Amino acid sequence: MCILCLGLIIKMEYYTSHVGCEISKVPLSDIAQRIMSALQSIPVGEAQTSRKNGQSTEKTKENKLGDNDSHLENEKEIHDSAIVLLNTSASPEKSNTGQTVRTVHVNKVFCSRETKIMSSPLPLSALSAFVSYQDLDLPKWVHRERNFSVEAKKLKDGEKNVATSLKRKQDVCTYCSEKTRKLLVKNCTPSYEGRSNWTSGQAESSENCPCDVRSLGYEEKRDLLATIEQAVALITTMVFQDGSSQLNSEQVLTSSVKGIVVLVKGQTNCLCSPSYSSTACTWDASNQNDKLIYLKTEWPSIWKREERAHRKYAGQILFQMLHCKVPVICFNAKDFLRTLLLVYSNEISWKQVADSVVLDPRIAAWLINPSDTVPSFECLIQKYFEKSFSMGKVNTDTGSLRNALYQNVGLHLEKLYSVMMDLTHDLQVQGLWKLFCTLELPLIKILAVMETHKIHVNKQELKKTSEILGLRLKELEQEAHQVAGERFLVTSSSQLREVLFEKLKLHTLCEKIPRTEIQQVESTSEAVLNKLQDLHPLPKIILEYRQVHKIKSTYVDGLLTCMKKGFISSTWNQTGTATGRLSAKHPNIQGVSKHPVRIIKKQYIKGKEEEIVTISPRTLFVSNKGYTFLAADFSHIELRILADLSSDPELLKLFQEPETTDIFTTLASQWKGIPNEQVKQADREQAKRMVYSVVYGAGYVVSIMGRKRPLANINAQDYKLRTQAERQAVNFVVQGSAADLCKMAMVEIFASVVISPTLTARLIAQIHDELLFEVEDSQIQEFSALVKRTMESLQEATALEVPLKVPLKVILTAGKSWGCMTELQEM
DNA sequence: CGTAGAACCATGTGG
DNA sequence: TCCACATGGTTC
Numbered sequence A: 001m002c003i004l005c006l007g008l009i010i011k012m013e014y015y016t017s018h019v020g021c022e023i024s025k026v027p028l029s030d031i032a033q034r035i036m037s038a039l040q041s042i043p044v045g046e047a048q049t050s051r052k053n054g055q056s057t058e059k060t061k062e063n064k065l066g067d068n069d070s071h072l073e074n075e076k077e078i079h080d081s082a083i084v085l086l087n088t089s090a091s092p093e094k095s096n097t098g099q100t101v102r103t104v105h106v107n108k109v110f111c112s113r114e115t116k117i118m119s120s121p122l123p124l125s126a127l128s129a130f131v132s133y134q135d136l137d138l139p140k141w142v143h144r145e146r147n148f149s150v151e152a153k154k155l156k157d158g159e160k161n162v163a164t165s166l167k168r169k170q171d172v173c174t175y176c177s178e179k180t181r182k183l184l185v186k187n188c189t190p191s192y193e194g195r196s197n198w199t200s201g202q203a204e205s206s207e208n209c210p211c212d213v214r215s216l217g218y219e220e221k222r223d224l225l226a227t228i229e230q231a232v233a234l235i236t237t238m239v240f241q242d243g244s245s246q247l248n249s250e251q252v253l254t255s256s257v258k259g260i261v262v263l264v265k266g267q268t269n270c271l272c273s274p275s276y277s278s279t280a281c282t283w284d285a286s287n288q289n290d291k292l293i294y295l296k297t298e299w300p301s302i303w304k305r306e307e308r309a310h311r312k313y314a315g316q317i318l319f320q321m322l323h324c325k326v327p328v329i330c331f332n333a334k335d336f337l338r339t340l341l342l343v344y345s346n347e348i349s350w351k352q353v354a355d356s357v358v359l360d361p362r363i364a365a366w367l368i369n370p371s372d373t374v375p376s377f378e379c380l381i382q383k384y385f386e387k388s389f390s391m392g393k394v395n396t397d398t399g400s401l402r403n404a405l406y407q408n409v410g411l412h413l414e415k416l417y418s419v420m421m422d423l424t425h426d427l428q429v430q431g432l433w434k435l436f437c438t439l440e441l442p443l444i445k446i447l448a449v450m451e452t453h454k455i456h457v458n459k460q461e462l463k464k465t466s467e468i469l470g471l472r473l474k475e476l477e478q479e480a481h482q483v484a485g486e487r488f489l490v491t492s493s494s495q496l497r498e499v500l501f502e503k504l505k506l507h508t509l510c511e512k513i514p515r516t517e518i519q520q521v522e523s524t525s526e527a528v529l530n531k532l533q534d535l536h537p538l539p540k541i542i543l544e545y546r547q548v549h550k551i552k553s554t555y556v557d558g559l560l561t562c563m564k565k566g567f568i569s570s571t572w573n574q575t576g577t578a579t580g581r582l583s584a585k586h587p588n589i590q591g592v593s594k595h596p597v598r599i600i601k602k603q604y605i606k607g608k609e610e611e612i613v614t615i616s617p618r619t620l621f622v623s624n625k626g627y628t629f630l631a632a633d634f635s636h637i638e639l640r641i642l643a644d645l646s647s648d649p650e651l652l653k654l655f656q657e658p659e660t661t662d663i664f665t666t667l668a669s670q671w672k673g674i675p676n677e678q679v680k681q682a683d684r685e686q687a688k689r690m691v692y693s694v695v696y697g698a699g700y701v702v703s704i705m706g707r708k709r710p711l712a713n714i715n716a717q718d719y720k721l722r723t724q725a726e727r728q729a730v731n732f733v734v735q736g737s738a739a740d741l742c743k744m745a746m747v748e749i750f751a752s753v754v755i756s757p758t759l760t761a762r763l764i765a766q767i768h769d770e771l772l773f774e775v776e777d778s779q780i781q782e783f784s785a786l787v788k789r790t791m792e793s794l795q796e797a798t799a800l801e802v803p804l805k806v807p808l809k810v811i812l813t814a815g816k817s818w819g820c821m822t823e824l825q826e827m
Numbered sequence B: 001c002g003t004a005g006a007a008c009c010a011t012g013t014g015g
Numbered sequence C: 001t002c003c004a005c006a007t008g009g010t011t012c
Helices: A003-019 A030-039 A051-065 A075-090 A097-119 A125-135 A141-159 A164-187 A218-230 A305-322 A333-343 A361-368 A377-386 A398-403 A406-429 A433-452 A459-484 A493-503 A526-532 A538-562 A637-646 A649-656 A663-672 A681-695 A724-755 A777-798
Strands: A233-240 A257-265 A291-296 A328-330 A455-457 A571-573 A583-585 A597-603 A609-615 A627-633 A700-702 A708-710 A762-766 A770-776 A808-811 A821-823
Touching: A218 A291, A218 A305, A233 A333, A233 A406, A257 A305, A257 A333, A257 A406, A291 A305, A291 A406, A328 A333, A328 A406, A333 A433, A361 A377, A361 A406, A361 A433, A377 A406, A406 A433, A433 A571, A433 A724, A433 A762, A459 A538, A459 A597, A459 A609, A493 A538, A526 A538, A538 A597, A627 A777, A637 A649, A637 A681, A637 A724, A663 A681, A724 A762, A724 A770, A724 A777, A770 A777, A777 A808
Parallel strands: A233 A328
Antiparallel strands: A233 A257, A257 A291, A571 A583, A597 A609, A627 A770, A627 A808, A700 A708, A762 A770, A808 A821
């Protein structure tokens, strides 16, 4: 039997030991065996016993990835490149050429996927417009335009045999690409010949100081709108009460938005070199055709006629900016768009921001270096600007940047423009341009729209459960003190450690207690307490206390603090992860408990009766009146992708069969030896975690007497050493691909809803493989069909060999809350 | 002396 | 015992 199988059995024992469930006598189930055998041929860092069937797998891969020679050749190659991958990501520097060659191998699996996407028919064929950019060298800017028109023509021709709905969708993409094109073309002709100086104190008096649009006359206002229409680029930022802008303040919390500054870069005839060195050390940033305008966004007296007029005009300008032919550049574009949607809620609707294109340098920088999850403007300047250009007399140390008032904003916007150009270049060189344009860029506005949507929360229920939980916690605390024989802080792990190991000395009655990673002290984790619970009553009490406390503090009280007038709205972070997933906070809607938890509630009012109440945090989110939550989630998406990437016949077969039940449930039922229907959520969860653990390289080898040793320590001569780098590499490819897929679904569905004249469905949340919508009751059927269509097109576009199973769920009409979903019946 | 912040731990989510 | 997150709490 293979090592991993043995490892799995060990793991099962580990789990069952504290579940109190007898392990099945059957060594391994059918499905488990198939998964295990499939795992032996994972492309990167695969199992040690893969030699026997390794060859056939290689062959399959060869055929699949095409004729190119540069892909995975043998295990050695794979292994080396996996290591290099980590080294590269650990280093903030751009990889040198030598490294790049090596890293390509690991990413090859992923790259091949991209190739498929690009060559796929629809609906993503619009992406082909970007292909020409990728293959060109930077200096050949001029040829780009010509090249593009060829591509654009191809694109148009290709449209003919497409369904109309998809056609329109495609236009959205094409529009995006055209804007991007303008940006690129412009990049070759930076307009540095102007001699106005932003920095020498003239900012106040010269024509370059921010022009407050309120001071303009009718003619001037009209001219300004025309100028924006003709602009070559628009760079913008919000300015806050304290004078800081988006470029130098990390969080907006401290101060509210005062206005918006826009740098309008005008036409220029100059075709000078884009090289920065030619401009020497004096930063003559602005062209005479450039304009810096200021829009006030606060109106102390909204009832005054002039104020209303100004507001209206500012709204016009912003509207025009968003629908301009050229892209807008903004650092933290999502915040900008969200603020626009809030401040100009009457003038600009969420569907109207949909066809805007806002480039965000922060996201570009993150794509280039995903381990830097919060690249700041200062750092970008350091990296992409000052290295090639001496700033001369301009003072840019962080102190002055922080205190900069708005006359510096113009200068900063100029720099931001240059940085964006450099980032664009880097994105193209590194093959990230298409990803940037088709996934991350559209996501900005989607997230901005999501953040403006309010989710209703059942506040009364929340407060009620908070009280119940509070009472239960008090009881548990008292019990804990009683059995411990002293008062101590139950929530403190260090005090608990003292009680358990120094006072009660429970570690002497038990096998070795695992230590914490950093401090190397006895752990008081769930696993340890589970082991100790037969020796003393305290651990059990602590376990329940912790569970209840977590629920109360995070999901109940935590949710209450996030609420504003009965609503919540998560903040989405697009650059928060190294794998490309999204993350959410305030509240972290992705982390809200899926499964209900049972609490014993003791009532002392009428004697000693006990009652069990179940709390399901997701049911606390309630849809608006006349609306219904609808969830669409990919099933086992990571495993399906793994199957596809590894081209493993067994794993592929597993998913290609018309799967009726959840595979983790099936696995759990076979392990426990119980019928499918009797599998509990907890069982399924365990099965799932075990599979993933094994997939990503956990596990042990054992001797016949049960002596065990971690896989990582296997003799490296015969078997590959499973390092963390390898596991990260595998995880990144699989998790990242799943994230891409889900983001694609978001973008596609959003685009479809926007072009639909009737659909009003809103995206509420993304929980990694699940999309949660709020849909008008009457539109459920129509929208479900749309989602289904989109997912099918995704299947084609990605050319996955495994079918993407997408169950749709709607909530029961009675509940209207997230959490009590039921599978949507076939229409 | 009180508090702001970093480090650490534990626990939940997702795959 | 895998990877990726956010959060709340204590301790220093």
